[in-house]
Amino acid sequence: MSAALENSATTHGLHASALAGLRILDMTNVVMGPYATQILADYGADVVKIESPSGDTTRQIPPMRHADMGCLFLHLNRNKRSVVLDLKVPECVEAFVAMASQSDVLICNVRPAALARLGITYEDLSARNPRLIWISLVGFGSDGPYAGRPAYEDLLQGLTGMPAMLVQAGSEQPHYVPLSFNDRVVGLHAAIALLSAVHWRERSGRGQFIEVPMFETMTQFTIGDHMGGQTFEPPEGPMGYQRTLTKERRPYATLDGFICLVVYTDKHWRSFFEAIGQPQRFDTDERVQSLRSRTTHAGALYAELAEIMRTRSTADWLELMNRADIPAAPMLTLDSVVTDPHLEAVGMFQLVEHPTEGVVRQLRPPTQWSESPPTVRLPAPSLGQHTAEVLREAGVDPAQIDQIVARLAQRGAAKPRHGS
Structure with missing residues (x-):
């Protein structure tokens, strides 16, 4: 990493963080790319978010207190600086190239062919900066017949069998897992690939x-x-993991609610039968005496557990399972997870003051480090908040910076705020 980047890291308070001095140009939006880069930003990378004049689409997802600052955007873009560039304008392309020349990584979810039409290619950028790593997030690999097709969360869930698996596991109708499941998983893969490439470099x-x-x-x-x-x-049977696809694998109803219970190992089953007053059951029921047999008979065993769970309250079962050292937990809701006592004790949800949005609740980085811990240093930025600041760091001519900012301001974007 260059001295300039190290100086930038110190300037922005990154000197104690694991990825201090790593500068990432983030030309992604929605969830996948921003999730990857926020993780890296929490670990100290200097992430510069390149936005179009209309901004990341998640800026518009309600609820919100002010325009362009939607709730999902706030949760995916802290610790980043926002630069607005209209890459259809030659001087903005020049400014972008100048920034790429001083950066470690470019990550984008714009198809390379589309960027090439704007005059931005990996070959040209790497000629100026041979150490540049370009991470291209695409829907489908460029070698296959689906290359170039649009890819969205719901489409990917369907293509990888998730709605069909949910039906096989007991849902009456196919449905999607209700979160950005694919975006976040691929975002993690992108972050791993990025760091691996940095290590190789x-x-x-x-x-x-x-x-x-x-x-x-x-x-x-x-x-x-x-x-x-x-x-x-040749195949030894059908696809599918029987234990997880059985219709009976679900939270169990109790007298007054639901409990999540995992009776899995030999020890768990022995302890469970002892807890319910059937201490000889493990030795007499061949279905539970090995993992192979339990997997084969998972449906019937889980159905029996479901009937047993209906006989006591959730609190009674949690106390009994805890004494028996069997994994069990209450089934929380979106509302109750925020007040879970463990998450409260570790400070998972933090109230912070955002410079424009007031008091907001955020999730802290989940890992604990003895040294160089992840930190939250910057709030999610206003659209174009750091345009002038970052372009100055890249050595763009001041007159050109003024021209870019003025042009974008005329279009209602890149209004300098909070230190730009």
Whole structure:
């Protein structure tokens, strides 16, 4: 990492963080890319978020207190600086190239062909900055017939079998997992790939172009559990992991609510039968005496557990399972998870003062470090908040900076606020 980047790291309070001095140009929006770069930003990377004049689309997702500062945007873009550039304008392309020349990584979810039409290619950027790493987030790998197709969360869930698996596991109708499941998983893969490329560059001195495709990544992630008999050639049976696909694997109803219970190992089953007054059951029921047998008979065993769980209250079962050392937990809701006593004790949800949005609740970085811990240093930025600041750091001519900011201000973007 260059001295300029190290100086930038110190300037922005990154000197104690693990990724201090790593500058990332983030040309992504929505969830996948921003999730990846926020994790890296929490660990100290200087993430410069490149936005179009209309901004990241998540800025518009309600609820919000002010325009362009939607709730999801606030949760995906802290510790970043926002630069607005209209890459259809030549001087903005020049400014972008100047920034890329001083950066370690460019991560984007704009198709390379679209950027090439604007005059931005990996070959040109790497000629100016051979150490540049370009992470390209795409829906489908460039070698296959789906290359270039649009990819959205719901489409990827369907293509990787998730709604069909939910039906097989007991849902009456196909439905989607209600979160940005694919975006966040692929975002984690992108962050891992990025850091791996940085490590390789520190040994080789060379950057590289990396493609991270959603479909292939999620196929590995989702189907890995369910290869089943297709693991072998010729196949030894159907696909699917029987234990997790059984319709009876779900939170169990109690007298007054629901409980999540995992009776899995030999020890768990012995302890469970002792707890319910059937101490000889493990030795007499062949279905529970091995993991293989329990997997084969998972549906019937879980159905029996469901009937037993209905006989006591949730609190009674939690106390009994805790004494028996069997994993159990209450089924929380979106509302109650925020007040969970463990999460409250570790400070998972933090109230902070945002310079424009007032008091907001954020989730802290989840990991604990003895040294160089992740930190929250910057609030999610206003649109174009740091345009002039970052362009100055990149050595863009002051007159050109004024021209860019003025042009964007005429279009209602890149209004300097909070130190720009």
